[in-house]
Amino acid sequence: MIVWNAWSPGAGARRDGTLASDIAVFVLLAAVAVLIARGAEGMAEPLARLRQVPVTLDPANLPGYALRTTLRMFAALAASLVFTFAAAALAAKSRRAEMLIIPTLDILQSVPILGFLTFTVTFFMGLFPGRQMGVELAAIFAIFTSQAWNMAFSFYQSLRTVPEDLREVSASFGLSPWRRFVRLELPFATPALVWNTMMSMSGGWFFVVASEAISVGETRVLLPGIGSYLALAIDVGDFASVGWAVAAMAGVILAYDQLVFRPVVAWADRFRFEQTAAQTRPRSWVYDLFRRTRLFALLLAPLRKLGARPPRRSRKHGQAHRSAPARRRGSLRVWRVVILVAVIAGGWSVASYLSARLGWSDVRNVLGFGVLTMARVVALIAAASLIWVPVGVWIGLRPRWAERLQPAAQFLAAFPANVLFPFVVIAILRWRLDPDIWLSPLMVLGTQWYILFNVIAGASAIPNDLREVARLNGLTGLRWWRRLGLPAIFPYYVTGALTASGGSWNASIVAEAVSWGRDRVEAAGLGAYIARATAAGDMARVTLGIAVMSIFVIAFNRLLWRPLYGYAERRLRLA
């Protein structure tokens, strides 16, 4: 029996081991509460205290730093969830909001995340003058921007694809909008949302370093956290401390994976929209522990009440659900004009802001840098594909390996690639390598896993009968790849490569300008340009750089990935 729905006062007492489970869960929950309180204390302190108690490289401080970083990430996650529900629900419900929100999300996804930091630090610090809270919020916002957009997209997609018959059931019973959300839309969207949340969390790590060690123009703040610790270690060139930071990150990732995400995935499994029972179900010891307790059910009881709240007005059947469409279309046209005017006005103000400070030579420069970075992205995605496609297919065709390697690959993907940067800097300096070439691999370090993941998924989805036909017909070597392997994984590969290329653009800001102690290595490219402008607090150049990078990413998506995706959907989908 499942706790969430079917709890009744006597139900828990009948089972064995409930008392032990109760105690275990109580201790766990109390510990979490204490940790949250401890971590939050620091946020309220004045900014000046950071100067008295600066971030140090003493490993004894690391658990505390890890706590602060974790809290920041979960705060950002909570904000992302709220944003997701609000934005996606609005877009799915209102044509007018949809016209605005969806393209905005699409573009925000392509805007380099670190670009936000420049603008928001000033804003948030102004909100809480002299307090750490302002900088904290700026850091949380930076992490938020790396998580929110794709979660919102996923949720919106789910809302759009809620099965028609279930919609009709809800309508015919006159479910209120709130109840429809709780009973139908939220459960239906949960599996995809959980998956995207996990991916977002992994993505967020990459930017924790940049968002905790804030340096914009004159402002230099090190917030207590693993990111700052790592940044400091890199600053002074202390290998042992880098090692400690890596260990702490591994611990945190492992902990929240076991304590939060595994249980959530196991719980969310019931919401998968399928009519047949799956063979293997995700399991989690924490989830099992919680399921066995009365305590948990007691805690959830108020939540369930919320779901069961009586509706304010119950609709009788037969009430129509659509407003008069003809009038609506007229007002939509007006809305479109309003948006167009706003876009033109916005474009004009940006253009005039930039033209007052920068000349055409700047634009030409930035475009040139953009082409350089683009060449890097293309070359690296190609190289990563050459390596990971064969590996992914090999693993995908062997279910036992896929099962064993999946958690390892997930861990690697969650791991921030920044920690490897110092080694590359040292290597470049030692052997006098060309940074324009040898810094490039850093851009795909964190994103190549998307290609591997998707190829593994694609290869394991190749139907057994096709593999048998291939074997019976003696299809081997190159011919096997051309006739079976590549076409079968292609749709999956495109999805992975699209994500990887977007991520690589983003990473270029961090990866094209890297330092270790006093040594700084830079490659010519758009990422380095933005990084330099940010360090100098040159808002105009940051704006220009980010705008150009967004345009490159969007053009890349529209001209290359979308057509490839359409082709794959049309021709190669194994239905």
Place this chain on the structure above:
Amino acid sequence: MTASATSAEIVRVAGVEHRYGAPGKDGRLVLEGVDLTLREGEVVGLLGRSGSGKSTLLRAIAGLIRPDAGSIDFVPAADGTAPSVAMVFQTFALFPWLTVLQNVELGLEAQAVPPAERRTRALAAIDLIGLDGFESAYPKELSGGMRQRVGLARALVVDPALLLMDEPFSALDVLTAETLRTDLLDLWFEGRMPIRSMLLVTHNIEEAVLMCDRILVFASNPGRIAAEIPVPLSHPRDRLDPAFRRLVDAIYARMTDRAPDAAAHPKGAAMPLPRVSTNSLAGLIEAAAAAPFDGRAPLAVLADQRLLEIDDLFPVAETLTMLRLAELRGGELILTEDAHAYAAADVDARKAMFGRALIAHVPLAAHIRHILDERGGQPARADRFRDELEDHMSPAFAAETLRTVTQWGRYAEIFAYHEDRDVFSLEDAV
């Protein structure tokens, strides 16, 4: 429990009209001038082919869509309350993340029924419909028949006056469907359900005759009520009873003797073509040509023998008449001389005969072939034909028509189609 004209009325439908697509534009007319009155104590069937608008009418009565014109009025009962409705879906439409009990409670939840009463009423409905023991199961753990029982319990628990059923048994296997029909009828006649009338959408003629007191036959394009057929047989009905068989045969005749669709579309090349494969055409010719039919096959018997529903059978039979390979008369499929020759021919001869029939009787096929001949072997873009079709029908119909003619043309080898370039050509044609 047969209704007479004096029984209390439950719902009055008058002059209902509905279009798909954007209003104002020429959306496809799915319902036109539909009048219907449901009375207390009767089971009424809406019988028709897919796309004839019967599901649309059901959804209009359920309040799920608002028709463009006409009125749907619920007649208040003696105590002044308006009759309520509940609906059973072809796809069951169960929430996979809710247990059987929670699914059944859903409708009561929306009515703000207190939890304790909700539980009692849901358990009663579950008990009534034969689901006890499954309260805590999730839908994915149940068989199709059990799932539809949940769908029924969920509809009944809200005490509807009118039960709407949208092809409730068509997703089930033959044996399960029959059990559910019988169980539902038993409950109905024993008066153990709160409902006062049932409206059933079906495309299964036997099901309609088995269950209904009155059958409304729908015609397509636009959807309208073509005939009203009372079923005077007493319950329990026996499928093998001669009177039952006669009625089924009569409905087959009624549904096929209508002016053939071709006459309703004098637009030549712009005639919509149903999605019928050449294999089904050949299969039906062979079945009708073989013993015991020898070229004269009653559709009811054909359907029974081959377990075909009217949606499988009618489009194929009508395509045969369009190609002048058969005639439909009095519910019988009568093969022409050409069809007999076709049945006896080998593969290549069949293709040639089919090709000749296509050119002679399917204007669109002739049109494509003509254009290709004119261009002297140059391929022709499929877009131009698609555009021509879309001048006369919705893009969805145009796409389906083009897909059908492509498949027929390929089989007959009168032209070829290349998906990569989206062009027609004579290349592979003989």
